[in-house]
Amino acid sequence: MxxxxxxxxxxxxxxxxxxxxxxxxxxxxxxxxxxxxxxxxxxxxxxxxxxxxxxxxxxxxxxxxxxxxxxxxxxxxxxxxxxxxxxxxxxxxxxxxxxxxxxxxxxxxxxxxxxxxxxxxxxxxxxxxxxxxxxxxxxxxxxxxxxxxxxxxxxxxxxYLMDAVVGVSGSGPAYVYLFIEALADGGVRAGLPRKMAYALAAQTVLGAAKMVQETGAHPGALKDAVCSPAGTTIEAVAALEHGGLRAAVLDAVEVCVRRAQELADHGQ
Missing domain, CATH: 3.40.50.720 (NAD(P)-binding Rossmann-like Domain)
Structure with a gap:
């Protein structure tokens, strides 16, 4: 062995x-x-x-x-x-x-x-x-x-794609932890005990990821399926879009990839 x-x-x-x-x-x-x-x-x-x-x-x-x-x-x-x-x-x-x-x-x-x-x-x-x-x-x-x-x-x-991998999966867990923390903070703000809020947030992210993997459906389609007309979820999604969540994630990946390329160029 x-x-x-x-x-x-x-x-x-x-x-x-x-x-x-x-x-x-x-x-x-x-x-x-x-x-x-x-x-x-x-x-x-x-x-x-x-x-x-x-x-x-x-x-x-x-x-x-x-x-x-x-x-x-x-x-x-x-x-x-x-x-x-x-x-x-x-x-x-x-x-x-x-x-x-x-x-x-x-x-x-x-x-x-x-x-x-x-x-x-x-x-x-x-x-x-x-x-x-x-x-x-x-x-x-x-x-x-x-x-x-x-x-x-x-x-x-x-x-040639390895630096892009760094920006998505290599550093990606940190982005997800930040989202879980923010989601749990929102729960605490709404009255949930901290431990319960983290359990709800973490399992929700885990379950959503498994839905993407196991159904093969586009994440946008899965999001649409949760958003009822004039419902609670579409209001929350609108708030996230207004706050720039999508753009912030895109920017995070971009700067991470750029830094990986700098490390490759300079070895620091």
């Missing part, structure tokens, strides 16, 4: 780790983690049973696959540190803005796949885009698909 090493274990890396273990794709004793935050890796080792290492290099010596999960601004430093240990390895990178050619410029002797996950991987509901411009073997790419399907849904995507 394959052995996987995490180079860095921040919020996204931890979400992926927990998702993999939750679905049982790999046993904990086949997963290694290394991070400069010693307290965090020790806590994860105690809680989850994964293995830790003294350095990235010693960890990589024991692994078939490496998952690069560091911040973009330290990626070059980490890759330089690991360049010898990564020789001949399969490297899966989740670092925003770091394309395969950019990674290859530092570590030319490993096989590389760029992916863009999101934090719902932690609960098995992630959306993970896999860049089709990769250098993994067919077997390794199948493993990556299986790995990320265990954390939600894995979708191969052309390389």
């Amino acid at each position: 394959a052995k996987l090493g995490f180079i860095g274990i921040g919020n996204m890396g931890e979400a992926i780790l927990r998702g993999i273990l939750k679905k049982g794709l790999l046993p904990a004793h086949n997963i290694y983690i290394f991070d400069l935050n010693k307290e965090k890796i020790q806590a994860l080792q105690q809680e989850l049973g994964v293995l830790t290492a003294q350095s990235n290099s010693s960890m990589l010596a024991a692994c078939d696959y490496a998952l690069l999960a560091v911040k973009p601004n330290v990626c070059a430093e980490v890759l330089n540190e690991c360049s010898i240990a990564l020789k001949g390895k399969a490297l899966i990178s989740i670092v925003t803005g770091w394309t395969r050619p950019k990674i290859e410029s530092i570590v030319p002797d490993c096989r590389i796949l760029r992916v863009m996950p999101n934090t719902p991987c932690m609960v098995g509901e992630g959306m993970v885009a896999l860049d089709l411009d990769h250098s993994l073997t067919d077997e390794e790419f199948r493993f990556a698909l299986e790995l990320f399907n265990s954390t939600g849904t894995a979708l191969p995507v052309p390389s």
Whole structure:
């Protein structure tokens, strides 16, 4: 069975780790983690049973696959540190803005796949885009698909669309959390207890998302089906449109994509 090493274990890396273990794709004793935050890796080792290492290099010596999960601004430093240990390895990178050619410029002797996950991987509901411009073997790419399907849904995507993925699914959970918080605040304003308002809001968003997925209907058609003539919902929808919800979301995606492109250009 394959052995996987995490180079860095921040919020996204931890979400992926927990998702993999939750679905049982790999046993904990086949997963290694290394991070400069010693307290965090020790806590994860105690809680989850994964293995830790003294350095990235010693960890990589024991692994078939490496998952690069560091911040973009330290990626070059980490890759330089690991360049010898990564020789001949399969490297899966989740670092925003770091394309395969950019990674290859530092570590030319490993096989590389760029992916863009999101934090719902932690609960098995992630959306993970896999860049089709990769250098993994067919077997390794199948493993990556299986790995990320265990954390939600894995979708191969052309390389030129990866920055757009960042703006929609990569950062999208934050937009949805903001909407859930606002929806719950509206409920509290109307008299609901806070805990009840969050339960109602979160389940409503979850249910609506499943309606889109499972019916195949256009979101606009599903919205129209809820809006009775001269009813309560169409009044609420009109208020959202008047407040610029649609335009704000479009702008959010645009600036997010632009920032992803800046990171790709400058590696910061």
